[in-house]
Amino acid sequence: SQQGEEDPQALSIQEGENATMNCSYKTSINNLQWYRQNSGRGLVHLILIRSNEREKHSGRLRVTLDTSKKSSSLLITASRAADTASYFCATDGSSYKLIFGSGTRLLVRP
Amino acid sequence: NAGVTQTPKFQVLKTGQSMTLQCAQDMNHNSMYWYRQDPGMGLRLIYYSASEGTTDKGEVPNGYNVSRLNKREFSLRLESAAPSQTSVYFCASRGLGEKLFFGSGTQLSVL
Numbered sequence: 298s299q300q301g302e303e304d305p306q307a308l309s310i311q312e313g314e315n316a317t318m319n320c321s322y323k324t325s326i327n328n329l330q331w332y333r334q335n336s337g338r339g340l341v342h343l344i345l346i347r348s349n350e351r352e353k354h355s356g357r358l359r360v361t362l363d364t365s366k367k368s369s370s371l372l373i374t375a376s377r378a379a380d381t382a383s384y385f386c387a388t389d390g391s392s393y394k395l396i397f398g399s400g401t402r403l404l405v406r407p
Numbered sequence: 408n409a410g411v412t413q414t415p416k417f418q419v420l421k422t423g424q425s426m427t428l429q430c431a432q433d434m435n436h437n438s439m440y441w442y443r444q445d446p447g448m449g450l451r452l453i454y455y456s457a458s459e460g461t462t463d464k465g466e467v468p469n470g471y472n473v474s475r476l477n478k479r480e481f482s483l484r485l486e487s488a489a490p491s492q493t494s495v496y497f498c499a500s501r502g503l504g505e506k507l508f509f510g511s512g513t514q515l516s517v518l
Contacts, residue, residue: 303449330506339411339497339509340450385449387507393438393457394465395507397450 303386303398311406316373318401320386321366327389329362329369334383334400343371343384376405409433413498413510420488420517428483428513430498436508438501439481441465441473443494444512450497456481488517 303320310316320329328347332340346353346362346369353360359372373380386398411432420426432439437458442450442465452465456475470492472484481500485492493516499507 328505332507337512339511340499340507341509342506345506389505393463393501394452394455395440395501396452396466397442399449 303384303401305401306399307402307404309404309406310376312376312378314376316376316380316403316405318371318384318403320369320371320398322369322386322388322398323367324388324390326364329360330387330389330395331358331360331369331371332385332387332397334385336382340385373403376403378405378407381405411498411500411508411510413496413513415513416511417514418516420485420515422489422517424488425484425486426488427485428496428498428515429480430482430510431480432498432500432508433479434500434502434508435478436500436502437478439475440499440501440507441471441481441483442497442499443467443492444497445494453483453496488515490517493517 330345331343334340344355344360346360357374362369383400383402385400387395414429440455441453444450451467454473456462459478462473474482496513498510501507
């Protein structure tokens with residue numbers, strides 16, 4: 298089974314609203330990363346948060362990490378139609394492996 | 408910079424045929440990865456190579472073999488393709504910065 302499980306599986310919001318996606322994982326990690334995938338394309342790295350960090354910001358992105366609950370959330374503020382994509386969390390443990398979650402499909406309606 | 412280059416972009420095989428997916432990176436990265444993505448799903452790790460000369464199994468290695476030919480190249484081989492291997496295959500590399508850089512993918516259909 299995959300290390301990360303994300304919810305919701307799909308999210309539809311209006312442009313300008315905030316989008317929140319959650320990721321839960323099972324084992325200890327060094328860091329957790331979020332990626333974006335536009336339809337039919339490869340994944341693009343968005344942001345990385347280390348296990349000793351609780352919150353990180355990058356532009357309109359805010360990521361939180363709660364290692365006691367083994368969970369992370371990605372918040373996209375003031376969403377745009379161009380944010381429509383699938384978003385994946387990936388956990389980085391101690392063995393060079395990055396294991397991906399099942400993803401959240403985000404639709405931002407104009 | 409080309410980044411991570413995968414070939415071919417599309418391939419159709421018959422059950423039992425073999426093929427090799429090629430991947431090359433020009434970023435001098437140590438680690439390279441092969442993932443598969445089935446429709447509507449996340450990526451599952453097939454094999455990875457932490458450094459030149461080493462390879463290790465990921466989550467779903469059965470039916471695949473890999474070769475880390477040199478620091479730049481990491482190939483994935485299907486010895487006897489099965490319909491269950493119909494998927495999109497992504498190669499990725501990683502340097503010291505920890506994030507993955509992905510190729511554009513190979514869409515494989517096994518009939």
